[in-house]
Amino acid sequence: MTAAGLDKAGGVRLRVDLDAFAANVEAVRERVAPAELMLVVKDDAYGHGLACIVERAVMEGVRWFGAFDVRAGMVARRAAGEDARIFAWLTVGAHEIRSALASSIDLGVGEAEFLADIAEVARETGITARVHLKIDTGLHRNGIRPEDWADVLRAARGFEDAGLIRIVGVWSHIAEASDDEDDAARAAFDDAVAAAEGEGFTLEVRHLAASAASFARPEYRYDLVRVGAFCYGIRSAGGPGEDELGVRPIASLVAPVTSVDGEGASVAVGALDGLPSTLAGRVSFGGHVVRRIGETASQLVRWPGVTVGDEITVFGGAGSSATDLAEAIDTVGEEILVRISPLVRREYH
Ligand SMILES: *Cc1c(COP(=O)(O)O)cnc(C)c1O
Numbered sequence: 001m002t003a004a005g006l007d008k009a010g011g012v013r014l015r016v017d018l019d020a021f022a023a024n025v026e027a028v029r030e031r032v033a034p035a036e037l038m039l040v041v042k043d044d045a046y047g048h049g050l051a052c053i054v055e056r057a058v059m060e061g062v063r064w065f066g067a068f069d070v071r072a073g074m075v076a077r078r079a080a081g082e083d084a085r086i087f088a089w090l091t092v093g094a095h096e097i098r099s100a101l102a103s104s105i106d107l108g109v110g111e112a113e114f115l116a117d118i119a120e121v122a123r124e125t126g127i128t129a130r131v132h133l134k135i136d137t138g139l140h141r142n143g144i145r146p147e148d149w150a151d152v153l154r155a156a157r158g159f160e161d162a163g164l165i166r167i168v169g170v171w172s173h174i175a176e177a178s179d180d181e182d183d184a185a186r187a188a189f190d191d192a193v194a195a196a197e198g199e200g201f202t203l204e205v206r207h208l209a210a211s212a213a214s215f216a217r218p219e220y221r222y223d224l225v226r227v228g229a230f231c232y233g234i235r236s237a238g239g240p241g242e243d244e245l246g247v248r249p250i251a252s253l254v255a256p257v258t259s260v261d262g263e264g265a266s267v268a269v270g271a272l273d274g275l276p277s278t279l280a281g282r283v284s285f286g287g288h289v290v291r292r293i294g295e296t297a298s299q300l301v302r303w304p305g306v307t308v309g310d311e312i313t314v315f316g317g318a319g320s321s322a323t324d325l326a327e328a329i330d331t332v333g334e335e336i337l338v339r340i341s342p343l344v345r346r347e348y349h
Contacts, residue, residue: 012255012269013345015316016048018056020250024231025060027246032214035221038087038207040228041076042068047337048232048251049346054079066226070096073105087132089142094121101127108171110134110142112152115159122164131156132169132205135192137185139175149192153199160201169205170196174220176212186220212236215245234333235323242321252316253340257308258297265306269314270296274339282328286312286319 029037039062045053054065054076064085067073073088080086082104089108091097097118100107102125109115109131122129133156136143144152159165170193174185189208196203207224209217214225229235233249235242242248255269267285270293271277277293284290288300300312313319315336323333 011345012253012273012314013347014047014251014253014340015347015349016052016251018052018250018348020233020248021048021053021056021231022060024233024247024250025057025062028214028225028227028230031246032221032225032227035214036064036205036224037062037231038064038066038224038226039231040066040068040210040226042066042072042228043334043338044072044342046228046232046234046334047340049348050075051079052346052348054084058084064224066228067105070100070103070105074099074103077103077105089132089134097121097129098125101125101129104130106130106132106168108132108134110136110144112144112148112155115152115155115165119159119162119164122159123162128163129165130168131165132171132207133167133192133196135170135172135189137172137174137188137192137208138181139173139185141173143172146188146192149195153196153201156201157199167196167201168203169207169224170203171205171207173210174208174213176210182213182217182220212239215240229334232334232337233321234337235321237323237327237332249316249321251322251337252319253314253344254311254317255298255314257306257310257312260302260306260308262302263299264291264302265300265310266297267300267312267314268296269298269312270294272296272341273344274341275314276329276331276336276339278329279325283320283325285314288312 039057044050058080065076067076067088069090070088073086076086087106118129134143174182205224206222209220209225211227211230213220233247255267257265258268259266272295280293292299315322322336326333326336
């Protein structure tokens with residue numbers, strides 16, 4: 001086959017099955033009800049493409065989106081329309097706060113100074129900020145320490161009374177490490193919620209759990225669960241399988257065979273497309289052992305009947321899942337997906 005022919009057949013592509021995505025979303029929502037789903041769309045919707053994922057989720061009735069940063073939040077806002085709630089939990093500087101307020105993005109706040117910055121921008125712009133206060137329940141990753149919580153609530157009370165902010169939520173993130181640690185985190189979370197309510201805030205949403213805890217632990221669901229991985233059909237490494245979760249992978253990475261020699265077959269996907277080269281020797285693509293992953297091509301062990309132009313499934317479909325690959329190199333499935341280069345064409349069907 002000529003180079004042009006290969007081009008027409010397509011090089012490496014990530015195929016995203018939006019109906020499978022919708023089915024996963026439905027399975028997660030059924031599981032967590034009456035808690036509501038916040039679909040987490042950070043890292044370009046875990047590599048699946050933010051705008052298309054958000055548009056489909058809105059069609060399925062998803063109302064909350066978790067966008068990590070304000071830039072992604074603004075893309076999500078454009079895709080989701082005005083009625084959706086967009087939550088961003090990493091905001092840097094007054095400029096981003098202004099953008100967030102202009103796009104009606106709910107802000108996660110894990111620092112007292114940041115709350116004051118938001119109030120300042122709200123005063124300037126005349127837009128009341130919707131704020132979700134984050135309590136540090138033990139992860140020590142951007143959250144208000146329990147010993148500072150009461151002071152921050154008092155400051156928030158002042159800002160809310162002045163019409164600058166509205167405290168609509170209390171949230172945190174748990175390690176999902178051991179049940180004991182998670183239970184301690186949940187107790188700290190409950191204390192923080194009680195203190196906020198004691199301060200007179202009418203909380204619209206309390207949210208703590210991501211995929212694993214929201215699936216397995218009903219008491220972690222509260223009003224809202226922030227789920228990414230399971231909605232994309234990415235199971236946790238070492239956790240329950242797709243059948244038990246009731247979800248399936250929605251993306252497959254495919255690439256054509258570009259040459260065949262006595263030794264093996266060369267496939268047009270490599271490290272520059274985002275494949276970890278450490279997968280070599282540890283996994284198979286489409287059932288064929290991977291011997292080497294170069295920058296733009298991978299060498300597979302030769303198999304009978306292989307011809308140039310054959311399409312190989314790197315992961316997804318009926319083959320290995322992203323998490324299967326991840327487990328071979330001691331990482332997690334989302335790590336495989338978010339590393340797929342933005343230059344790799346996404347196809348939706
Ligand atoms: C990534 C993330 C989630 C979603 O985690 P999954 O395990 O993919 O469901 C939820 N909350 C926060 C704060 C996150 O960073």
